Amino acid sequence: MWYSFLNIFFFVFHTIFTLFNIVGWIFQKTRKLHLITISLTAFSWFFLGIWYGWGYCFCTDWHWTVRQRLGYKDHSNSYIHFLILKLSGINLNEQMVENATLVIFLLCFILSACLNIKDWRIKKNKSQNHLS
Template identity: 55%
Template structure:
């Protein structure tokens, strides 16, 4: 059962990450994308005050499942872990973390832009 949960987290978390990065492209998904990005920011920066900046409960739960399976993952970054797991490429973690934050803020900015644009258009 733990193996199924492990694969579920890889698939679910991977899809969530892609949705956060690209969800603003589909107009019908934009509000959900903004909510998801806002929850991610809350997790990283508010929960992160208590658990460490960048904290994600999904990552936390997945790491616990992998520990129970006996895996000793060397990545501190979930994105680094996914890149390594899916492609086998071991990029520098600092580079992956920096790129992750830059892509996150770019996606969040675009999502906010479309939300504000929609609100302004409704007022007219």
């Protein structure tokens, strides 16, 4: 029962987290949070990845453990590939999905960093103008 709940939790949480990493930079009110979530993803992929393998994601690792305990043997090397397959039934080339995931991630990270810097500069300029 507990593992079934965790399986559903990870599907929902990880999917929302992933979607937020893709679109969270768009909205000014969510940009700071987005920079945090996308940085956590980068930390997991590139820093923890030194020890666990490039692209390592602790959410994916935990979800695979839950699914393994439930008796599933259907996970792939890419969580995004897994989601696409489970949600649409389409079995895309895994390497293509990993490459697209990396490109989209890097674009979103760069956009988030640039827009957060821009927002910070605007806020800084406004506060300096109020002091003058």
